Amino acid sequence: MRNTTTILCWIILIVSFLTLGSCKKHDKEIHKLDVKKENWGRTKDGQEIYLYTLSNIHGMQIKIINYGAIVQSLFVPDKSGKYEDVVLGYDRLDDYLKDSPYFGAIVGRYGNRIARGRFTLDGVQYQLATNNGPNHLHGGIKGFDKVVWNAEPIHEKDKVRLKLTYLSPDGEEGYPGNLKVAVIYSLTNHNELEIEYFAQTDKATPVNLTHHGYFNLTGHCKRDILEHQLWINADYFTPVDSTLIPTGELRPVEGTPFDFRQPTAIGARINDPDEQLKYGRGYDHNWVLNQADGTLKLQAALYDPQSGRYMQIYTDQPGLQFYSGNFLDGSIVGKGGVVYKHRYGLCLETQHFPDSPNHPEFPSTILRPGEQYHTKTIYKFSIK
Structure with missing residues (x-):
């Protein structure tokens, strides 16, 4: 009897061990470094659009479509471990095709504004579309946010990547030169979204690529972004005229509502009686980032005290455009039927300065044949 009991105990122990091992294996299968692809519809001219889901071992996910190279969703944990979507966007392709304020897209050739849509390069004047009042914005009528990109998933040891490529032909939207563009989104096991930009041209042309994500760290717009605390490593910003074109001045942030050198609630001074506001x-x-020497540095951070979500921004770019969702007005119904009300999302776009082709005193955005455009930005997520 004693031998039978001993045998039964050993059997129970072995089964328990095997079951535990099976559970651990299953858990790894749920959260593993992976890229999945699914059909997401077609454009009006019949081009197929795909949704790519990048996942890391912690359960963080990024969903990207090859229309506009758009980050459609970004799931990150809060202080209780709950994963929620922290970017604005749509559930359906048709909504992106119909109308979108650049939700999650790559914008170019020139992110931000060019005054009156004009610039002179090597003695030749170029006229671009004026799609933002009197000015050119984010590449024109059909910028990179409205084209279909070729997509290629890439697996590496500690990250998964999606490489998107596009050839912008000479004369597209008025820009000179055939421009070969590549954007690589990477999701790392350190909960980082890395974005690398590459470009080559056969004629001199201005290039200023950036990611136009709308963030709300509350978890898909539970509240507006006014309680988010923002830090920007910048002693100066570029003031603008009434059409939002830089005047050329680099103005100190000290003593102004534009001083975010210490983490400050976005809503603390947003309604101050300031002409620039x-x-x-x-x-x-646009903020003029400190120590911007072309190397990757921590230059900004965003924190939501209630969820505990903390986002750090590393970049090698000289500028950062902070947009506080001023034109969101409740007319857009986004993912999950959520109404995007006033200031329910914000943008932090790493970039060169707006209207640089018309300001020789600004860092140059001109790319010439034989040169390689390459820049990198990292959005790193954690709990604070």
Whole structure:
């Protein structure tokens, strides 16, 4: 009897061990470094659009479509471990095709504004579309946010990547040169979204690529972004005229509502009686980043005290455009039927300065044949 009991105990132990091992294996299968692809519809001219889901071992996910190279969703944990979507966007392709304020897209050839849509390069004047009042914005009528990109998933040891490529032909939207563009989104096991930009041209042309994600760290717009605390490593910003074109001045942030050198609630000074805030209907300005020497540095951070979500921004770019969602007005119904109300999302776009082709005193955005455009930005997520 004693031998039988001993045998039964050993059997129970072995089965328990095997079951535990099976559970651990299953858990790894649920959260593993992976890229999945699914059909997401067609454009009006019949081009197929795909949704790519990048996952890491912690359960963080990024969903990207090859229309506009758009980050459609970004799931990150809060302080209780709950994963929620922290970017604005749509559930259906048709909504992106119909109308979108650049939700999650790659914008170019020139992100931000060019005054009156004009610039002179090597003695030749070029006229671009004026699609933002009197000015050119984010590449024109059909910028990179409205084209279909070729997509290629890439697996590496500690990250998964999606490489998107596009050939912008000479004369597209008025820009000179055939421009070969590549954007690589990477999701790492350190909960980082890395974005790398590459470009080559056969004629001199201005290039200023950026990611136009609308963030709300509350978890898909539970509240507006006014309680988010923002830090920007910048002693100066570029003030604008009434059409949001830089005047050319680099103005100190000290003593102004534009001083985010210490983490500050976005809503703390957004309604101050300041002319620049009046022009932008809030914040819609470029900050001149400190120690911007072309190497990757921590230059900004965003924190939501209630969820505990913390986002750090590393970049090698000289500027950062902070837009506080001033034109969101409740007319857009986004993912899950959520109404995107006033200031329910914000943008932090790493970039060169707006209207640089018309400001020789600004860092140059001109790419010439034989040169390689390459820049990198990292959005790193954690709990604080």
